Amino acid sequence: MIFPSIAWAAYLKEWHGPVRGERPAGYIIILGDKSITESFSVDHGIAAQSIMLGATEIGLGGCMIASIKREELRKTLSIPDRFEILLILALGKPVENIIIDPVKDNDIKYWRDEKLNHHVPKRSLDELIIKF
Numbered sequence: 001m002i003f004p005s006i007a008w009a010a011y012l013k014e015w016h017g018p019v020r021g022e023r024p025a026g027y028i029i030i031l032g033d034k035s036i037t038e039s040f041s042v043d044h045g046i047a048a049q050s051i052m053l054g055a056t057e058i059g060l061g062g063c064m065i066a067s068i069k070r071e072e073l074r075k076t077l078s079i080p081d082r083f084e085i086l087l088i089l090a091l092g093k094p095v096e097n098i099i100i101d102p103v104k105d106n107d108i109k110y111w112r113d114e115k116l117n118h119h120v121p122k123r124s125l126d127e128l129i130i131k132f
């Protein structure tokens, strides 16, 4: 019910997301309760990261998804207007081989090689720690 409302990996133009049998086994939809506040700031990001770290610890893989057809999903799952749909965490047993590469020429686009390894360029610690 959830899969059709989400978009996967915009940089991989030839890939339309995981096929049946490789799709996430579970999802967590993080909602913001607008009766408490209308401004959700960074809290859901912190929660999402903690959940992903916990999932990784027990051998699961996950993907945070923000590209969501929100009104379609709201109807499908009868989510009341009081709740803002903030993020979806898709979880499952990972099947892909991930290779972390250094970022070159500021290009952070992930890509797949001919053996279908998924390459993700990441900035180095030296670049991330800013010294003035």
Ligand SMILES: Cc1cc2nc3c(=O)[nH]c(=O)nc-3n(C[C@H](O)[C@H](O)[C@H](O)COP(=O)(O)O)c2cc1C
Residues within 6 Å of the ligand: 007, 008, 009, 010, 062, 063, 064, 065, 066, 067, 068, 120
């Ligand atoms: C806030 C946020 C929103 C994201 N939204 C999407 C999305 O809508 N679709 C998608 O395929 N990946 C999305 N991603 C990327 C993946 O969750 C993931 O970060 C990416 O595949 C790289 O994996 P890594 O962060 O484990 O290196 C999003 C990431 C973040 C942090």
